Amino acid sequence: MITQALEDNLPKAPLEIMIIEEALSYSLFAGGKRVRPLLLVLCGELCGAKKEQLLSSACAVEFIHTYSLIHDDLPVIDNDDLRRGKPTSHKVFGDAIAVLAGDAFLTHAFGLLTMYKNDLTNKLLALLIEGAGINGMLGGQVADIIAEKEKPTRDKLDFIHERKTGALIKTAVLMGGAVAGANDVIMKHLEVYSMKTGLAFQVIDDILDEIGDEKKLGKKVGKDKGKNKCTYPAVYGIDKSKEIASELTESASAELKIIRDLVLKTHLGKTDIINNAYEDLTILTNFILQRIY
Ligand code: IPE
Ligand code: IPE
Ligand code: MG
Ligand code: MG
Ligand code: MG
Secondary structure, eight states: OHHHHHHHHSOOOOGGGHHHHHHHHHHHTSOOOOHHHHHHHHHHHHTTOOHHHHHHHHHHHHHHHHHHHHHHTSTTTTOOOEETTEEOHHHHHOHHHHHHHHHHHHHHHHHHGGGSOHHHHHHHHHHHHHHHSTTTHHHHHHHHHHHTTSOOOHHHHHHHHIIIIIHHHHHHHHHHHHHHTOOHHHHHHHHHHHHHHHHHHHHHHHHHHHHOOHHHHSSOSSHHHHTTOOOHHHHHOHHHHHHHHHHHHHHHHHHHHHHHHHHHHHOGGGHHHHHHHHHHHHHHHHHHHHOOO
């Protein structure tokens, strides 16, 4: 369902510049886990929204994520040549087209949000700008680069991880809630859930960079140490990092249960959809902890 929506929403290019459409399609369909759009759709359903209403937002978030990966892999940032099990965009299309492909995803992501009613479009835009911009993912990427030249510390680590990965995951979850029209209390619980899940996600990403299997992961390992990145294993060691990720996942799961119980009190007619979304989210939250790719 998400793959179909991504295909339907992929920007079309005129013949003369078909290369950009090829570059977009290459990165988008290289086999990502789709964690962010899944979180958005499932959190939206958990709060009572219909799947069809959630798909444009889900695509917008996956577009932003894919742009961030293309740019993150560029020689001037992390200089990676493998992503989603394939050569990175700049390896195939060259640096210039890779930069522009990222820009295209970024631009079109915001366009997808214009399909909602005015008030909702404005809310979703505000969330996406917050999650993707200087206060969110982009800010985290800046801090990540600055930190390469400094000693890793806990404070820096939290600043980076909350933003470079946590912010877009938080935005995905909150956009799901916003489409569903969730009330402030539920939005607050969604925020807590998303922050714990987002941090767990990046802690595991850091661990996999050290002890993961390149073939399964679809990206090179051992890169963070080589670049003196500020990571959980660098600051806490592998065992403590695993412990932290487990604790985060446990409290994220507890938060999900609170949200489900709150929603069930008000959406009596949608019990099945809500319970199914809750179960799938529990599985997804645990997958984020236990994943090997
Ligand atoms: C990788 O994200 C980059 C981070 C923010 C850690 P994912 O692990 O979600 O990458 P894909 O989308 O599955 O390829
Ligand atoms: C990337 O973090 C975060 C964003 C792309 C915003 P990483 O640099 O750790 O991601 P990987 O390990 O290359 O996927
Ligand atoms: Mg990076
Ligand atoms: Mg990287
Ligand atoms: Mg990483």
